Amino acid sequence: MAVNLTAPTADKLLPVAGVKLATVSAGIKKPGRQDVVLIELAEGSETAAVYTRNAFCAAPVILARQNQKHTASRYLLINSGNANAGTGERGMQAAKQCCQAVADLTGVDASAVLPFSTGVIGQPLPVDKITAVLPEARDKLAEDNWMQAAQAIMTTDTVAKARSMQIELGGKTVTITGISKGSGMIRPDMATMLAYITTDAAVSQAVLKTMLHKAMNQTFNRITVDGDTSTNDACVLVATGQAGNKPVSNITSEEGERLLTALTDICRYLAQAIVRDGEGATKFIAIAVKQGQSQEECRMAAYAIAHSPLVKTALFASDPNWGRILAAVGRSGIDDLDVSTVSINIGDVCIVDRGQPAEDYTEEKGQAVMDESEIDITVWLGRGQAEDMVWTCDFSYDYVKINAEYRT
Amino acid sequence: MAVNLTAPTADKLLPVAGVKLATVSAGIKKPGRQDVVLIELAEGSETAAVYTRNAFCAAPVILARQNQKHTASRYLLINSGNANAGTGERGMQAAKQCCQAVADLTGVDASAVLPFSTGVIGQPLPVDKITAVLPEARDKLAEDNWMQAAQAIMTTDTVAKARSMQIELGGKTVTITGISKGSGMIRPDMATMLAYITTDAAVSQAVLKTMLHKAMNQTFNRITVDGDTSTNDACVLVATGQAGNKPVSNITSEEGERLLTALTDICRYLAQAIVRDGEGATKFIAIAVKQGQSQEECRMAAYAIAHSPLVKTALFASDPNWGRILAAVGRSGIDDLDVSTVSINIGDVCIVDRGQPAEDYTEEKGQAVMDESEIDITVWLGRGQAEDMVWTCDFSYDYVKINAEYRT
Numbered sequence: 011m012a013v014n015l016t017a018p019t020a021d022k023l024l025p026v027a028g029v030k031l032a033t034v035s036a037g038i039k040k041p042g043r044q045d046v047v048l049i050e051l052a053e054g055s056e057t058a059a060v061y062t063r064n065a066f067c068a069a070p071v072i073l074a075r076q077n078q079k080h081t082a083s084r085y086l087l088i089n090s091g092n093a094n095a096g097t098g099e100r101g102m103q104a105a106k107q108c109c110q111a112v113a114d115l116t117g118v119d120a121s122a123v124l125p126f127s128t129g130v131i132g133q134p135l136p137v138d139k140i141t142a143v144l145p146e147a148r149d150k151l152a153e154d155n156w157m158q159a160a161q162a163i164m165t166t167d168t169v170a171k172a173r174s175m176q177i178e179l180g181g182k183t184v185t186i187t188g189i190s191k192g193s194g195m196i197r198p199d200m201a202t203m204l205a206y207i208t209t210d211a212a213v214s215q216a217v218l219k220t221m222l223h224k225a226m227n228q229t230f231n232r233i234t235v236d237g238d239t240s241t242n243d244a245c246v247l248v249a250t251g252q253a254g255n256k257p258v259s260n261i262t263s264e265e266g267e268r269l270l271t272a273l274t275d276i277c278r279y280l281a282q283a284i285v286r287d288g289e290g291a292t293k294f295i296a297i298a299v300k301q302g303q304s305q306e307e308c309r310m311a312a313y314a315i316a317h318s319p320l321v322k323t324a325l326f327a328s329d330p331n332w333g334r335i336l337a338a339v340g341r342s343g344i345d346d347l348d349v350s351t352v353s354i355n356i357g358d359v360c361i362v363d364r365g366q367p368a369e370d371y372t373e374e375k376g377q378a379v380m381d382e383s384e385i386d387i388t389v390w391l392g393r394g395q396a397e398d399m400v401w402t403c404d405f406s407y408d409y410v411k412i413n414a415e416y417r418t
Numbered sequence: 419m420a421v422n423l424t425a426p427t428a429d430k431l432l433p434v435a436g437v438k439l440a441t442v443s444a445g446i447k448k449p450g451r452q453d454v455v456l457i458e459l460a461e462g463s464e465t466a467a468v469y470t471r472n473a474f475c476a477a478p479v480i481l482a483r484q485n486q487k488h489t490a491s492r493y494l495l496i497n498s499g500n501a502n503a504g505t506g507e508r509g510m511q512a513a514k515q516c517c518q519a520v521a522d523l524t525g526v527d528a529s530a531v532l533p534f535s536t537g538v539i540g541q542p543l544p545v546d547k548i549t550a551v552l553p554e555a556r557d558k559l560a561e562d563n564w565m566q567a568a569q570a571i572m573t574t575d576t577v578a579k580a581r582s583m584q585i586e587l588g589g590k591t592v593t594i595t596g597i598s599k600g601s602g603m604i605r606p607d608m609a610t611m612l613a614y615i616t617t618d619a620a621v622s623q624a625v626l627k628t629m630l631h632k633a634m635n636q637t638f639n640r641i642t643v644d645g646d647t648s649t650n651d652a653c654v655l656v657a658t659g660q661a662g663n664k665p666v667s668n669i670t671s672e673e674g675e676r677l678l679t680a681l682t683d684i685c686r687y688l689a690q691a692i693v694r695d696g697e698g699a700t701k702f703i704a705i706a707v708k709q710g711q712s713q714e715e716c717r718m719a720a721y722a723i724a725h726s727p728l729v730k731t732a733l734f735a736s737d738p739n740w741g742r743i744l745a746a747v748g749r750s751g752i753d754d755l756d757v758s759t760v761s762i763n764i765g766d767v768c769i770v771d772r773g774q775p776a777e778d779y780t781e782e783k784g785q786a787v788m789d790e791s792e793i794d795i796t797v798w799l800g801r802g803q804a805e806d807m808v809w810t811c812d813f814s815y816d817y818v819k820i821n822a823e824y825r826t
Contacts, residue, residue, distance in 0.1 A: 065755040066748030096741045098774035131741020132775060195728055195745065236727040239749035241741070319644040319727070319813075320603055320821055327822035333504045333539020333649070337603065340474030341647035347473040366506035367540060405727075410815050413728055414735035 013294040013383055013403065015286035017160070017170040024174040024185045025153035027210040028052035028250025032150035033162040034143040038136055039091030039129060044162040046140055048112070048147040049086040049206065055250045057083040058219040059124070060226060062198075062243035068095030069105045069135075070125040071242060077109070077121040084122040085112050086206065086246065090163050090191070094127040094135040095241040104135040111141040115148050128191065128204055128242050129165055130416075160189040163204055166412055167193045171283040177272045179265050182255040184211040186272055190280035194289040194413060196235035198226075198243055205230065205245040205280055211269060212251035214259040221261060221270050222247040229277035233401045235288035236409070237317040247273070285401045290408030292383070293325050299389045300397040307344045308398035311389055314342035315400075322405030325385065330376025332361040339389055351392030357385060364392065421702040421791055421811065423694035425568070425578040432582040432593045433561035435618040436460035436658025440558035441570040442551040446544055447499030447537060452570040454548055456520070456555040457494040457614065463658045465491040466627040467532070468634060470606075470651035476503030477510045477543075478533040479650060481517065485529040492530040493520050494614065494654065497537075497548060498571050498599075503649040504540040512543040519549040523556050536599065536612055536650050537573055538824075568597040571612055574820055575601045579691040585680045587673050590663040592619040594680055598688035602697040602821060604643035606634075606651055613638065613653040613688055619677060620659035622667040629669060629678050630655040637685035641809045643696035644817075645725040655681070693809045698816030700791070701733050707797045708805040715752045716806035719797055722750035723808075730813030733793065738784025740769040747797055759800030765793060772800065 029051060033044040051057065059078055061071045077083070087108055094101045109123040127135065160170040174187040192203025213221070222245070230245055251257065258265050286294050297315050302308035315321055318338040324331040335354060340347070350365035357379035360368040379385065437459060441452040459465065467486055469479045485491070495516055502509045517531040535543065568578040582595040600611025621629070630653070638653060659665065666674050694702050705723050710716035723729055726746040732739040743762060748755070758773035765787035768776040787793065 064745060064748040065752070066744045066757050066760075093741070096744045096770070096775060100775075131739070131745060195742075197749075238726050238728045238742070238745065241745045241748060317725075318646050319817070320646050323818050323821035324824075326818065329822065329824070331539070331824065333501070334603075334646075336474045336504045337472060337539060337646065337649045340472040340649060341605075344473070349474050352474075362504070367504060367508075405818065407815055407818050409727070410731050410734065410813065410818060413731035414737065416732075416737070416739065 012169045012287040013291050015169050015283055018172055020157035022174060023156040023172050024176065024187055026185050026187050026208045026250065027252035028055060029208045029248065030151040030153055031155040031159045032147040033155060033158040034147045036139040036143045038089055038139060044158060045089055045091045046143055046147060047088040047159045047162045048151065050151050051084050051248055052250050052252060055248050056213060056215045056218050057246060057248050058222040059244060059246040060222060062240055064239050064241045066096065066241050068093055068127060068242045069097055069101035070094055070127045071244060073102065073105045074124040074126065074244065077124055081119055081121040083124050084118045085116065086124050086126065087112055088126040088163055088204065089140060090165055091129040092127060092133055092135050093129045093131045093242050096132040097134060101135060104137045107137045108140055111144050115144055126204055126244055128163065131241060156187055156189060163191040165191065165193065166289055167191050167287050169287050171280055173276050173279045175272050175276055177268055179211055179269060180255040182253045184209060184253045184255060186276050188276045188280055190284060192284040193287050194235060195238045195240040196233060196284060196288065197237045197239045198230045198233065203240060203243055203284060207273065207276055208248040208250065210250045210253040212253065212255050212257035213249040214257055217258055217261050217266060218247060218249050221273055224270060225274040225277045228274055229281040232399060233281045233285045234313065234316050235285060235403060282401055285403050288403035289412045290406040291403035292406055293404040294384045295325060295387060295402050295404065296399065297387045297402065298397065298399040299391065301394055302391045302396040303394035305396045305398045308396050311339050311342040311344060312398055312400040314338045315387060316402035319405055325404035326406045328380045330356065330373065330380045332356060332376065335387060336362055353390045353392065355388040356380065420577045420695040421699050423577050423691055426580055428565035430582060431564040431580050432584065432595055434593050434595050434616045434658065435660035436463060437616045437656065438559040438561055439563040439567045440555040441563060441566040442555045444547040444551045446497055446547060452566060453497055453499045454551055454555060455496040455567045455570045456559065458559050459492050459656055460658050460660060463656050464621060464623045464626050465654060465656050466630040467652060467654040468630060470648055472647050472649045474504065474649050476501055476535060476650045477505055477513045478502055478535045479652060481510065481513045482532040482534065482652065485532055489527055489529040491532050492526045493524065494532050494534065495520055496534040496571055496612065498573055499537040500535060500541055500543050501537045501539045501650050502535040502543040505542060509543060512545045515545045516548055519552050523552055534612055534652055536571065539649060564595055564597060571599040573599065573601065574697055575599050575695050577695050579688055581684050581687045583680050583684055585676055587619055587677060588663040590661045592617060592661045592663060594684050596684045596688055598692060600692040601695050602643060603646045603648045604641060604692060604696065605645045605647045606638045606641060611648060611651055611692055615681065615684055616656040616658065618658050618661040620661065620663050620665035621657040622665055625666055625669050625674060626655060626657050629681055632678060633682040633685045636682055637689040640807060641689045641693045642721065642724050643693060643811060690809055693811050696811035697820045698814040699811035700814055701812040702792045703733060703795060703810050703812065704807065705795045705810065706805065706807040707799065709802055710799045710804040711802035713804045713806045716804055719747050719750040719752060720806055720808040722746045723795060724810035727813055733812035734814045736788045738781065738788045740764060740784065743795060744770055761798045761800065763796040764788065
């Protein structure tokens with residue numbers, strides 16, 4: 011049960027000129043499930059992407075990174091049910107065969123196809139099953155299949171994640187639509203779980219890349235479910251240029267800033283949706299750490315809280331066991347932390363006031379704020395001006411259940 | 419249910435000349451439970467101790483550290499049921515009052531008393547309850563109360579942790595007896611959960627200190643249950659010098675090495691006992707990382723595996739989902755890790771052979787080794803000579819249950 015998250019209705023997802031999608035069923039893990047998505051990008055589209063930094067990154071990640079450098083991307087091929095990770099050379103061949111099959115069908119070069127996989131690690135990708143359904147996928151390509159695509163890339167997700175937005179840019183209406191998936195093995199590291207955001211805005215390649223990094227840094231790179239960075243994370247941003255606006259070639263221009271704001275809004279929604287649908291999640295937690303000497307130390311403290319199994323189980327139990335938050339800050343590795351300058355709030359309830367237990371704290375106040383399904387934790391380090399934040403969820407019986415039974 | 423761990427019978431715990439213990443019931447958390455331990459050290463005893471590095475360390479940790487520097491320690495006062503952490507100035511006063519009460523009863527200076535607390539964080543220590551039972555504790559001091567002491571310091575522990583050993587040193591029989599407690603909030607950082615190891619050997623203060631650090635580094639500092647370093651960790655090593663051996667004043671002497679080996683054996687048993695009795699543990703996991711460029715990077719990889727909730731839940735389910743181990747190594751932050759030199763075993767089953775899935779791996783082999791209650795995970799990085807290891811346990815429904823209901 012996701013926390014305050016429901017899937018959008020299909021009519022809320024706006025087509026993006028220059029982007030067509032199709033979903034088909036290859037029976038990769040479960041017969042009958044739509045598990046392959048083909049996305050076609052119009053000629054002239056600009057693409058920017060970021061990928062996982064996990065050293066054991068999956069074969070499709072390696073190949074997508076290579077292909078994207080080599081040729082303008084025209085097709086994205088995504089499968090769920092199998093991550094094609096930990097599969098070595100054989101996995102690399104499998105990813106290449108899939109791209110070649112798309113190339114053969116559509117007449118583009120194989121390097122114009124970016125492959126993506128998500129699902130179980132360490133099992134051979136069933137290439138034949140995937141290539142067999144590609145002709146059907148090509149025939150079904152249409153602009154209004156966003157909802158089906160969002161559903162097809164789900165694994166342990168319980169809610170499809172998708173969002174659209176329109177803004178005016180140089181007198182033209184520009185549309186942005188994005189989808190994401192992810193629920194477990196979530197701690198993006200300069201990347202994310204699978205996410206695809208497209209716009210029909212005209213944007214130069216350099217600006218698109220910068221925008222992706224800026225938006226990611228404030229959104230997908232600020233979420234964690236379990237601290238486990240995936241082998242398959244990827245986030246792709248496409249601009250087809252078909253809206254007819256004058257190309258955005260300067261990120262600090264008025265148009266550039268407006269587009270970046272809209273992209274960041276979409277990314278924030280999609281990133282938070284992953285946490286709201288975190289495996290077994292019953293609460294959505296926003297952790298802000300302020301007054302640090304550096305953003306880095308603020309982030310360390312925020313992640314120490316976000317990853318503490320003790321904090322996460324207390325949040326699940328709605329138990330205002332605030333000592334666990336304090337202990338997590340204390341062990342987060344900040345150099346020479348003087349606890350006498352540290353204050354901590356849960357919601358608007360102060361629990362630690364400059365190193366001392368807050369005098370007006372009562373168990374009733376703590377209980378009231380912990381009973382909420384959305385909880386803000388704020389830490390003031392009292393030693394500088396930097397700040398950072400992280401979104402996470404709690405840790406429930408269902409997290410254990412989902413991950414103990416994942417392959418059965 | 420602890421993993422392959424049962425409490426020793428009381429007769430297996432050998433008295434240490436110069437050390438007397440008493441346990442009494444102060445009703446700190448639960449009426450009737452033995453929750454206060456007083457340990458008396460004979461005059462002339464040498465004491466070494468290490469404490470948590472958590473910046474939010476508890477009042478008793480701050481005071482014990484101060485007192486130990488100031489005066490030769492004569493009494494250790496330990497309570498369970500309340501950590502006296504996150505209690506600010508008031509907590510400091512409470513710890514001082516307890517030490518003063520022991521001093522008043524026994525005629526030593528208050529700084530000759532080291533206070534220790536373990537239990538719930540953030541609640542005022544009931545000083546009056548503790549001081550009220552100290553006279554009874556003093557009257558009950560005896561050499562053969564080790565088992566009672568091991569039981570009295572337990573919190574969420576399910577099994578009392580204690581061990582004795584005798585060795586010959588310079589023609590004299592020397593006894594070492596130690597106790598520890600700990601089950602959750604376990605990731606010692608240059609310290610440990612509560613552990614008290616005593617010997618009647620004569621050892622110089624400098625050698626004792628070095629021995630403690632050496633033994634700790636190979637034992638208590640190599641365990642983790644949940645990655646959460648406690649606010650109250652402390653490990654104390656006492657040498658009363660009453661065995662009559664010529665004092666050990668050189669750690670590299672034959673006697674010095676023999677004593678260090680024995681101490682390390684005791685510490686290893688006590689440290690592993692904490693993991694075997696880790697909250698909700700059903701499996702005991704030893705993770706060794708070899709062929710690293712530095713011990714530090716080996717340790718990073720070992721902890722990444724040991725802290726991964728995905729690895730821990732797969733271990734609980736006996737699911738040979740080895741991709742999660744590989745993913746944890748990949749995200750562990752080792753610089754420029756070339757996965758083509760990395761090999762991974764679970765027990766004697768190779769799962770990754772120089773970056774490729776092992777050719778002779780079968781799900782049956784993986785299942786057989788995962789069904790065991792004791793599992794070795796070995797990673798060869800293939801880039802150097804350094805190595806390190808960590809002991810941990812799995813992550814079960816009961817971990818969530820224990821920590822969601824801890825204060826109820």
